[in-house]
Amino acid sequence: MGILWFGRAKTLEDLNIKDLRKERVRQEVEQDQMVSRIRRAQDEYDGYLDAASEPYVGEAEVEVSAYKMDRAMKRKTTAENHLQQVITRIQVIDSTVDIFQLRKELEKKGIWKVIAGMDEDRLQEQLEIFAGERKEAQLGVNKIAELLDVDELDVKARRGAGYRRAKDAILSAKEIKRV
Numbered sequence: 001m002g003i004l005w006f007g008r009a010k011t012l013e014d015l016n017i018k019d020l021r022k023e024r025v026r027q028e029v030e031q032d033q034m035v036s037r038i039r040r041a042q043d044e045y046d047g048y049l050d051a052a053s054e055p056y057v058g059e060a061e062v063e064v065s066a067y068k069m070d071r072a073m074k075r076k077t078t079a080e081n082h083l084q085q086v087i088t089r090i091q092v093i094d095s096t097v098d099i100f101q102l103r104k105e106l107e108k109k110g111i112w113k114v115i116a117g118m119d120e121d122r123l124q125e126q127l128e129i130f131a132g133e134r135k136e137a138q139l140g141v142n143k144i145a146e147l148l149d150v151d152e153l154d155v156k157a158r159r160g161a162g163y164r165r166a167k168d169a170i171l172s173a174k175e176i177k178r179v
Helices: 017-052 059-101 103-108 111-116 120-137 139-147 161-178
Strands: none
Touching: 017 059, 017 161, 059 103, 059 120, 059 161, 103 111
């Protein structure tokens, strides 16, 4: 597997800051792509909602729009979940760069030897813990995650909860437009 998603890296010594920074840039590009997918899915959802809520739209069009809105929300949820993984990877990479920048101090205290000697799984776990602590120190960094909180409901009927919510949203908007 490799630590930090680097297939060849088995120890901290196998990594270097240059490769970490390249990987961070790659993750930032992926982050931008996920944010774009989320926006497109939300725009698509909003478009179907607006079009289907017109007073002249029939039941069949409402059904189709509700289905398409549900599909858009599923794409958005998938992109949000992937975005969370990318954000975590960026945070772990940043924490690892911090460790490299503190290498001399860590060597003086004998900590570098301990970190460098950890096996792959233990090292990955420790880097993730360090990323979590680093994240808490920068409370504003993860505002995106708050915006991506998605309500997941169990499927209780032939059609999913997302479909039912989408149809309810259409009918509510349609009622408002009639008035």
